[in-house]
Amino acid sequence: MTVTPATGVDFDSPEHQERLADLYRDFDAVGMTPLWRTREGLMPFSPEPRAVPHLWRWTELHPLAARSADLVPVGRGGERRAIGLGNPGLPGDPYATPTLWAAIQYLAPRENAPEHRHSQSAFRFVLEGEGVWTVVDGDPVAMRRGDLLLTPGWRFHGHQNVSDAPMAWLDGLDIPFVATTDQGFFEFGPERVRDASTPDRSRGERLWAHPGLVPVSAAGQPQPSSPLMAYRWAHTDAALAAQLELADEGHPGVLGPGHAAVRFTNPTSGGDALTTMRTEMHRLRAGVRADRGRTTASSVWQVFDGTGTVVLNGAAHPLSHGDVFVAPSWTEVSLRADTDLDLFTFSDAPIVERLHLLRTAT
Amino acid sequence: MTVTPATGVDFDSPEHQERLADLYRDFDAVGMTPLWRTREGLMPFSPEPRAVPHLWRWTELHPLAARSADLVPVGRGGERRAIGLGNPGLPGDPYATPTLWAAIQYLAPRENAPEHRHSQSAFRFVLEGEGVWTVVDGDPVAMRRGDLLLTPGWRFHGHQNVSDAPMAWLDGLDIPFVATTDQGFFEFGPERVRDASTPDRSRGERLWAHPGLVPVSAAGQPQPSSPLMAYRWAHTDAALAAQLELADEGHPGVLGPGHAAVRFTNPTSGGDALTTMRTEMHRLRAGVRADRGRTTASSVWQVFDGTGTVVLNGAAHPLSHGDVFVAPSWTEVSLRADTDLDLFTFSDAPIVERLHLLRTAT
Amino acid sequence: MTVTPATGVDFDSPEHQERLADLYRDFDAVGMTPLWRTREGLMPFSPEPRAVPHLWRWTELHPLAARSADLVPVGRGGERRAIGLGNPGLPGDPYATPTLWAAIQYLAPRENAPEHRHSQSAFRFVLEGEGVWTVVDGDPVAMRRGDLLLTPGWRFHGHQNVSDAPMAWLDGLDIPFVATTDQGFFEFGPERVRDASTPDRSRGERLWAHPGLVPVSAAGQPQPSSPLMAYRWAHTDAALAAQLELADEGHPGVLGPGHAAVRFTNPTSGGDALTTMRTEMHRLRAGVRADRGRTTASSVWQVFDGTGTVVLNGAAHPLSHGDVFVAPSWTEVSLRADTDLDLFTFSDAPIVERLHLLRTAT
Amino acid sequence: MTVTPATGVDFDSPEHQERLADLYRDFDAVGMTPLWRTREGLMPFSPEPRAVPHLWRWTELHPLAARSADLVPVGRGGERRAIGLGNPGLPGDPYATPTLWAAIQYLAPRENAPEHRHSQSAFRFVLEGEGVWTVVDGDPVAMRRGDLLLTPGWRFHGHQNVSDAPMAWLDGLDIPFVATTDQGFFEFGPERVRDASTPDRSRGERLWAHPGLVPVSAAGQPQPSSPLMAYRWAHTDAALAAQLELADEGHPGVLGPGHAAVRFTNPTSGGDALTTMRTEMHRLRAGVRADRGRTTASSVWQVFDGTGTVVLNGAAHPLSHGDVFVAPSWTEVSLRADTDLDLFTFSDAPIVERLHLLRTAT
Incomplete structure (x- = not known):
């Protein structure tokens, strides 16, 4: 009683x-x-995500995406041949994590994905290939291996493949976050990209891709997201290489021993390139183990180059070219490089950091 | 074909x-x-929230809360006799909106709600009554009619009713947002509030509730949320009255004709008092109609005093003392005052505003 | 060789x-x-100010100011019966420090000081008396003992004495800084204050002097300087008293043992009330010694109440009601209270702090 | 009477x-x-600077600097063979403007300028030549034609000329501002630069000179001044050229017709590279006239390349390679390019802008 x-x-x-x-x-x-x-x-006493750690093999994803190119056209309405990776812990919603959407987008030779704009922020990370231009508010941006291309919220954008080869890439968006918080707006643009030219460098790069240099016409006016729409692999690769060389010479800069990492930032503020997603490239030297601990930010990773292993909450997953894995909030993440290992990652850290909710543990 | x-x-x-x-x-x-x-x-082309506009009558809510006091003790584990208001459009989740939790909390005479802390931010708004002290990180804060009391994230807090009358109030938290984004941490504190004294003013008020005055020992160090845990009705009432008087004299300050409004802010930054929730008090003069238009922030409102009508997406709901209504994202809201009408409201505006997602339309 | x-x-x-x-x-x-x-x-290896530590006695300053009232009218051109305190180390310039101007202003019974505006920021601190209203952009602000009244840059302002007693107060401005950096603009306004009414509270106070409460019509828009033009002695006194009481009860808040201090801030940002000058009120209990160390900010202090001693670079100066002393950059300052001792102070800390030049040593 | x-x-x-x-x-x-x-x-009603508009000819400055190399050694105590340009309106003080110091520094073949550090911020702009390394906190930074090299406050720095040719450059510092506000600290370092190596790129560039890329180890931590110590001519030139090309193609980016301009910024914040000085490079096409209007910031300009005319408060001065001119606050400045004309400029805009004093008129 x-x-x-x-x-x-x-x-x-x-x-x-x-x-x-x-x-x-x-x-x-x-x-x-x-x-x-x-x-x-x-x-709960600590985060208990419904989303689970998970890995998708590129060798499975890519053929499926390719098959869809034979069966489904790209056009107005569906808008994109993008196939979202749904976290097994979030059945029903095609979400990688509760805040992040990750998809493989596939554009067949000579295809055009029509223009539209939406409040969701987006980026493309190019694992391999070239020949596609994404046109952002009328500025054609070449997409090539290793590049990160941005489409901040509410910018018109479409894609065209001017080559005779298909091209696939990773799309990252904040669709789940925007959906959950009911912030989504969407608008159709022209059916074909408004500027079909294929310049080597976008106008945004010509204005903004000079280290530390800002046009006086735009200086002193921080913008919410980056005015630079393309972060080229040559720069990313050089920055990562330099960190490791500096470490060899006894100088700081790396994130950890044998572990270089760069963040893609907004040159007008020094903050994250996008308002809702953090984007970074990591490089581990062969043999290096990087225990990343836990963070309440959820993240998605894609192997750009090399092989290794990721251990997610104790479960090991082998890593190869193109593999995508997801680490929900508070997942313990450890990376091990067999060969030199390059990984692209994006997370919802800016969301929780700005709200003073971000926690980490090592 | x-x-x-x-x-x-x-x-x-x-x-x-x-x-x-x-x-x-x-x-x-x-x-x-x-x-x-x-x-x-x-x-979607514009927000299509699953949550729906809804109104709960205080005359229904309060008796139910009171009945639970006879049947359910307050104690460790359950922690609080708080009953969440679940949006009919979000079955299964006891959420007012996808980001906000609103509940009636009820403390019987001489009861004590044990201490705990959590990453979720919280506040209490007191519709009526007195006799309860909420103890925030060891600082006892009296709760009285019209007061707004804060419990920013990760502060230990418990409540004790030292009177012979029960007391009920509105609890607001960002539980849904923290749950969805998997940012929740929780920790038990002592079973009884650690300081059982019942001072008229909390220590936080004694340090911080002086207009424009900041202790030099804490100056120049913006804090994420307000160090002031209590916003007293006497101040709120005076601020609202002054706005209307100034308008009568031909000076600016009101939000609209016959419509005064104050925001509860963090004196160390001038921003919202809490990191994830905006809190405001509105006063409409008898006869005034305030078309609020639409906003992508979702909000919850409680009638503090007076009667009137709220029209939510075209559907009119009469308003009486204590009634609670919810306006999901992009709901068209129009307020009409029969008598002088005071309304408390909270929303997730800080979340979407910091992420540059907030939109409004009038 | x-x-x-x-x-x-x-x-x-x-x-x-x-x-x-x-x-x-x-x-x-x-x-x-x-x-x-x-x-x-x-x-130099460390700051070697030409300005020197110096103290002026109120018993000298006030009679001289009073004499000038018999001999010099207040009017257009001269604008103010204000007499600047010139640092002996800065001959030729009537500057208290290289950045700060401090003056005694004196308004005879029924006198009116015409309206003007200037880029220089200004404040008045009232040692004693009442009966003058300063009208800031058309808003009449009563001046009474212990009050701090602001005139941020480029606001029209004039003063009128509606009483039969003269009134004197301390004026603080950034005249030297604005002069040195050639930032000064000046404009005449009406010869008589544009609103001759004498309300108990200014309109700015009615809108802004509510702790933590901000009009929604102005919320979320940080202003460079405070919209609150008057910080009343009753509030300042209560805030100082509370800090000392809290210390007696074992709680934090004071700046040091027996040493309470409040900073006058801008409620829209939590920062300094004025863009170029920091203003504070300090209270030392009888018997307390507060070694302030050195700072590269230069400051001016006025004894509001009580007696004691200030030691400036090793030289002791007795302190009485109304005495004004100046501590140039890097002066070692130590305060000792014989009785309870209230001191008002202003400094150029915001200038050097924003430029990351401020240094302190204890 | x-x-x-x-x-x-x-x-x-x-x-x-x-x-x-x-x-x-x-x-x-x-x-x-x-x-x-x-x-x-x-x-005054508007700024009445004692400093006057003035121009120095490089053909006069450089030979005098060269003569001093034969007569005066560089060494501890004097520290630098730098000759300040004193504004004729500020006799007695070797200041270009009340806030800015501009000097020609000259290092003979094989000379070494000893290390020291000071609160003053400094930069070097290289008109011509190469062969000198400035060593900033142990990081050797090559100095070559067209480069901007930073020495933010309180960093140890020395220079060594490893070549057989002398080298001269423009030094810019905030010496007058720091002197006037008594903020100066100074400390000697080693007599010879601590790292005599002569790498092509400094370590700071290897970490930071990648457009939009920030080391994760330093990300999210804005620094007061730029961690990038060298802004190379190749980048500056390319950025200016791109603006003009974009304008030819009908796109925005230039400051005015035929007038390109870049600001040197701090990649951790997007703000000015230095805390107290704004640094920019301007390029006018042959035949272009740029009416700059007035600003309350004072500035110094050096012709990097080309010929033209500057009109300062109505007085025209011909411009040739290396010429230095100064525009005190509120000087009306108009530039005319005979040939393509590149101009480097620095000003005190960050000081007055942060204090909300900056005004401009066109």
Whole structure:
């Protein structure tokens, strides 16, 4: 028998249980839910994501994407031949994590993906290939191996493949976050990209891709996201190589021993290139093990080059070219490089960091 | 027959449909979802919240909360006699909106709600009554009619009712947002509040509740959330009254004709008092109509005093003392005051504003 | 003989000295100055201000100001009966420090000081008396004992004494800084204050002097300087008293043992109330000694109440009601309270802090 | 006879004048200065700088600097063979403007300028030549034609010329501002640069000179000044050329017709590279006229390449390679290019902008 001093009530009695059942029925009728019956689920001691750590093999993803090119055209309505990677822990929603969407996009030779714009922020990371231009607010941006291309929110963008080879890449968006918080707006643009030219460098790069140099016409006016739409592999590769060389010479710069990493940033503010997603490239030397610990940011990773292993909450997954894995909040992540290993990653860190919620543990 | 020039394929043919079905099966097997089959749902033209506009009557809520006091003790585990208001559009989750949790908390005479802390930010807004002290990181804060009391994230807090009358109030938290983004941490504190004294003013108020004055010992160090844990009704009332008087004298300050409003802010930064929730008090003079338009922030409102009507997406709901209504993202909100009408409101505006997603339309 | 290996030149030879003299003459002709002849003066090992620590007695200042009221009218052109306190180390310039101007302003019964505006920021601190209203951009602000009244840059302002008693107060401005950097603009306004009413509270106070409460119509828009033009003694006194009481009860808040201090801040940002000057009120309990160390900010202090001693670079000066002293950059300052001692102070800390030049030593 | 109604006093009477003279004598004795006798000088209607617009010819400056190399060694104490350009309007102080110091520094073959550090921020802009390395906190930075090299405050730095040719360059510092505000600290370092190696790229460039890429080890931590110590001519030239090409193609980016300009920024914040000085490179096409209007920032300009004319407050000065001119606050500046014209400029804009004092007029 449980009796509280305050009331003298016998909580185990059948009468009490019946009155309680009545109460809960009445709660239900007006949509009330007692915290005392749900507290643990609503407010866990530490994050208990429904999303699970998971890895997709490129050798599986790419052929499926290629098959769809034979069967499904790209056009107005569907908009993109993009296939989202759905976290097994989030059935029903094609979400990699509760905030992030990751997809393989595939454009067949000579195809055109029509222009549109949306509040969702997006980027493309190019694992391999070339021949596609993404046109962002009228500025054609070449897409080539190793490049990161941005489409910040509410910019018109379309893609065209001017080559005779198909091209596939990784799309990252904040679709789940924008969907959950009901912030989405969407608008169609022209059916074909508005500028079909194929310049080597975009206009944004010509204005902004000079280290530390900012046009005076735009200086002193921080923009929410980067005005630079393309981060080229040659620069990323050089920056990573330099960090490791500096470490060899005894100087700081690397993130850890044998572990170089660069973040893609907005030159007008020094902050993340996109408002809602952090994008980084990591390089581990052959033989290096990088224990990343835990963070409450959720992240998606893609192997750009090399082989190794990732251990997610204790479970090891071999890593090869193009493989994509996801680390939900508070997943313990450890990376091991068999060969030199380059990994691209994006996460929702800017969201939780700006709200002072981000926590890490090592 | 639909034939794309690019492939010459007849998409309507049975063979094609079969191959497509095969493809979708294979997609499913690895958790891939084509954007072209889900785009519209994932990326609507404008926000299409599952949450719906809804109003709960205080005359229903309060008796139910009171009944639970006879039947359910407050104690470790359940932690609080708080009953969440679940949006009818979000069945299964006791959430007012996808980001906000609103609950009626009820503390019987002489009861004590044990201490705990969590990453979720919280506040209490007191519709009526007094006699309860909430103890925040050891600082006892009296709760009285019209007061807004804060519990920023990760501060230990418990409540005790030292009076012979029960007390009920509105709890607001960012539980849904923290749950969705997997940012939750939780820790138990002492079973009884660590300081049982019942001072008239909290220590935080004694340090911080002086207009424009900041302790030099803490100056120049912006804090993420407010160090002031209590915003007293006397101040709020005076600020609202002054705005209306100034308008009568021909001076600016009101939000609209006959419509005064104050925001509760963090004196160390001038920003919102809490990191994830905006809190405001609005006053409409009798006869005034305030068309608030739409905003992508979702909000919850409680009538503090007076009567009137709220029109949510065209549906009118009468408003009386204590009634709670919710306006999901992009709901058209219009307020009408029959008598002088005071409304408390909170929203997720800081979340979407910091991420440059907030939009409004009038 | 000094011979440098590089040149083999004998620098001590008469020929060399002659050639050098020629060179220096030629330098002079085009306005060139060799760093090697001036480095030590231009770039000292630590600040070597020309300004010196100094104290003025109120018993001297006030009678002189009063005498001027009989002899000099207040009017257009001269604008103000304000008498600047010139640092003895800065002869020729009526500057308290290289950045700060401090003056006694005196308004005879029924006098009116005409309106003007200027880029210089200003404040008034009232040692004693009442009966004057300063009208800031049309908003009449009562001036009374212990109040701090602001006139941020480029706001029209005039003063009128509606009483039969004269009134004197301390004026603080950034005149020297604005003069040195050539940033000054000035404009005449009406000859008489544009609103001659004498309300108890200014409109700015009615909108902004509510702790933590901000009009929604102005929220989320940080302003460079405070929209609150008056910080009332009752609030300042209460805030200081509370800090000391909290310390007695074992809680933090004071700046040091027996030493309370508040900073006057801008409620829209939490930063300093004025862009170029920091303003604070300090209270030392009888018997307390506060070693303030050194700071590169220069400051001016006025005794509001009580007696004690200030030691400036080792030289002790007794302190009484109204006395004004100045501590140039890097002056060692130590305060000792005989009775309870209240001191108002202002400094150029915001200037050097924003430029990352501020240094302190204890 | 001037009689004020308030006092009935005849201000023109000999008695009155005598009493006034007495008062002013007594004011003087305690260092008091009446505002009414100085207002106009202290608070002009618009900036009235003592500094004057002025131009120095490189053909005069350079030979004088060269002569000093034969006569004066570089070494501890004098520290640098730097010759400051003194504004004719500021006799006695070797200052270009009240806030800026500009000097020609000259290093003979094989010479070494010893290491030191100071709170003053500094940069070097290289008009011509190469062969000198400046070593900043142990990082050797090559200096070559067209480069901008930084020495933010309190970094140890020395220079060594490893070549057989002398080298001259423009030094810019905030010496006057730091001197006036008494913020200067200075410390000697080793007599010879601590790292005598002569790498092509500094370590800072290897870490930071990648467009939009930031080492993750330093990301998310804005620094007051740029961690990038060298802005290379090749980048600056390419950025300027691209702006003009984009304009030819009909796209935005230039500052005005035929007028390209880049600002040197801090990649961790997007703000100015140095805390107290703005640095920019401007390029005018042959035939272009750029009316810059007035600004309250004072600036110094050096012709890097080409010929033209600058009109300063209406006075025209021909411009040739290396010429240096100064525009005090509120000087009207107009540039005209005869040939393509490249100009380097630095100003005190960050100082006055951060204090909300900056004004411009066109």
